[in-house]
Amino acid sequence: MTTILLVEDDKNQRLLYEQELRHEGYEVVAASNGKEALEEVQEKLPDIVIMDINMPKMDGIEAMGRILGKNKEIPVIINTAYSNYKDSFMSWAADAYIVKTSDLSELKEKIKEVLAKKSKDS
Numbered sequence: 565m566t567t568i569l570l571v572e573d574d575k576n577q578r579l580l581y582e583q584e585l586r587h588e589g590y591e592v593v594a595a596s597n598g599k600e601a602l603e604e605v606q607e608k609l610p611d612i613v614i615m616d617i618n619m620p621k622m623d624g625i626e627a628m629g630r631i632l633g634k635n636k637e638i639p640v641i642i643n644t645a646y647s648n649y650k651d652s653f654m655s656w657a658a659d660a661y662i663v664k665t666s667d668l669s670e671l672k673e674k675i676k677e678v679l680a681k682k683s684k685d686s
Contacts, residue, residue: 565589565590566589566590566611566612567592567608567609567610567611568590568592568593568613568675569593569595569601569612570582570593570595571594571596571597571613571614571616571619571624573597573620575596578596580668581614581668582594584668588672590675593610598615598619598626599627600621601627601631602630602631605635606634609638610638611639611682612638612678613631613638613639613641614641615641615658618644618645624644628640637682639682641660641661641675642661642662643664643671660677662674
């Protein structure tokens with residue numbers, strides 16, 4: 565089963581995303597900030613990371629950099645409410661960039677796309 569690490573500080577959004585992604589057949593591990601995400605990556609080694617940017621303790625950009633510094637094979641999708649980060653070179657390391665919306669179909673499609681590319685490349 566494909567494991568997704570979902571990094572989202574908003575509890576309600578995190579629960580919604582977890583429920584939706586589990587319904588799609590994924591195993592979901594959740595973290596509420598970048599620091600927790602680093603711990604989960606070490607323990608669970610997810611197949612893909614869905615990362616918010618603005619979070620307490622450690623933001624998503626820093627967490628993504630540290631995750632990719634340890635294992636550059638893990639694909640990361642930035643999922644944020646802020647479109648202005650898309651042009652930041654710091655976000656270029658991500659495999660995809662999605663602006664949050666209540667409709668999760670774009671995120672679900674992007675997850676499938678990124679995972680398909682990962683399996684093709686390996």
